[in-house]
Amino acid sequence: MKIIVPMAGRGSRLRPHTLTVPKPLIPIAGKPIVHRLVEDIAGVLNQEIEEIAFIIHKDFGDKVPGELIAIAEKLGAKGTIYYQNEPLGTAHAILCAKESMSGPIVVAYADTLFRADFTLDTTADSVIWVKQVDDPSAFGVVQLNDKNEIVDFVEKPKEFVSDLAIIGIYYFKSGETLRSELQYLLDNNVVKGGEYQLTDGLENMKQKGLKFVPGTVDEWMDCGNKNVTVETNSRMLNFLHNDGENLVSANIKNENSTIIPPCFIGDDVELINATVGPNVSLGKGTIVHNSTIKNSLVQTNATIKNATLDNAMIGNHASFDGNFTSISIGDYSVLE
Structure with a gap:
C-alpha cells in the first residue's frame, strides 16, 4: 500500500502561522498534522505501508523534505518528495506523484484529521471516506444507492441531496487506473474554474463501471483556520x-x-x-x-x-x- 499526500497549498486561512511553517507541519497535540494523518491512515488500513509520497511547494524550504521523509521512515515506509509549484487543482496535484501511483494507494489531503474504526473494503475499486454533516451545502457530498454504493458526487449542493461529506481521503485499488484517468483530464484540458478536479476523474471512473463505496469516520477534524485548529x-x-x-x-x-x-x-x-x-x-x-x-x-x-x-x-x-x-x-x- 502507498499513501499519496498532496500538501502544496499555502494555507492562507491559517496565517500568520503558515507564513513560516507549511500548514501540514503545524503540530497538533505535539505532532505535525501530516504525521498524525498518515499514522491514523496506517492504523485504519492495518497493512504494510510501502511508500508515502508527499507533494509540496518549492517555497516550503530546504528542511521540509527531510522532515517528511523522516515521518515516512518512522512508519517503516519509503518517503518520496514531489513538487506542485502552480495551483492547478486537485487532479493536477495528485498527478505530480504519478511515478508512485502503482498498486493500491490512498490519497489523503493534509489539512484534516480523523478517528475511525472500520475494515477497508478491498473488493471495491475505490473507497471514499465520508462524514455525516449538518450543513452539506458547504461540502462535496456523495449519494448512495440501496447497495451502499456511491452513485454520484455533488459539489456544495444548494438543495439537499445527501449529508455525507467527502473528507478528502480516498482509497484506490489501482493507482495505475487513477493515474490514467487524471492524465486524461490534463491531456484533454478538462477544467472547472481553471483547475483540474479529482471529482471529474472519479466521475469518469464511475461511468466506466468501477465500484465506489463509502468509508465512514467517527470524528472528522479540520485544520483550516486558527479557531478550528485550536479546537482540533x-x-x-x-x-x-x-x-x-x-x-x-x-x-x-x-x-x-x-x-x-x-x-x-x-x-x-x-x-x-x-x-x-x-x-x-x-x-x-x-x-x-x-x-x-x-x-x-x-x-x-x-x-x-x-x-x-x-x-x-x-x-x-x-x-x-x-x-x-x-x-x-x-x-x-x-x-x-
Whole structure:
C-alpha cells in the first residue's frame, strides 16, 4: 500500500502561522498534522505501508523534505518528495506523484484529521471516506444507492441531496487506473474554474463501471483556520488522553504550577507560577511564567508571561507578555 499526500497549498486561512511553517507541519497535540494523518491512515488500513509520497511547494524550504521523509521512515515506509509549484487543482496535484501511483494507494489531503474504526473494503475499486454533516451545502457530498454504493458526487449542493461529506481521503485499488484517468483530464484540458478536479476523474471512473463505496469516520477534524485548529488540538488531546497516552514529558521544570489534563507538554518546558490546561499543547522549550492557559496551542520555544490565554495559538520562538486572551501570533513575533 502507498499513501499519496498532496500538501502544496499555502494555507492562507491559517496565517500568520503558515507564513513560516507549511500548514501540514503545524503540530497538533505535539505532532505535525501530516504525521498524525498518515499514522491514523496506517492504523485504519492495518497493512504494510510501502511508500508515502508527499507533494509540496518549492517555497516550503530546504528542511521540509527531510522532515517528511523522516515521518515516512518512522512508519517503516519509503518517503518520496514531489513538487506542485502552480495551483492547478486537485487532479493536477495528485498527478505530480504519478511515478508512485502503482498498486493500491490512498490519497489523503493534509489539512484534516480523523478517528475511525472500520475494515477497508478491498473488493471495491475505490473507497471514499465520508462524514455525516449538518450543513452539506458547504461540502462535496456523495449519494448512495440501496447497495451502499456511491452513485454520484455533488459539489456544495444548494438543495439537499445527501449529508455525507467527502473528507478528502480516498482509497484506490489501482493507482495505475487513477493515474490514467487524471492524465486524461490534463491531456484533454478538462477544467472547472481553471483547475483540474479529482471529482471529474472519479466521475469518469464511475461511468466506466468501477465500484465506489463509502468509508465512514467517527470524528472528522479540520485544520483550516486558527479557531478550528485550536479546537482540533483540544479534541485530539482528549482522544489521546482517553486512549491512555502519556502526553506530558518527564523532562520539564515545574515550580508552583498546575497541569490540568488533557495537555501535551513537550521536553524542556518551564512552568513557573502557572496553570496550564485543560486542552493545551506546549511545544518543546516553551517558557510559561505567571500565566493561566487553557484551550490553546503553543508551538516550540515560545515565551509567555503575565498572560491569561484561552483559544490562543502562538508560533515558534514567539514572545507574549500582556492582557489579550484569544490571540494568534506567528513565529518570532514579540508582544510585550
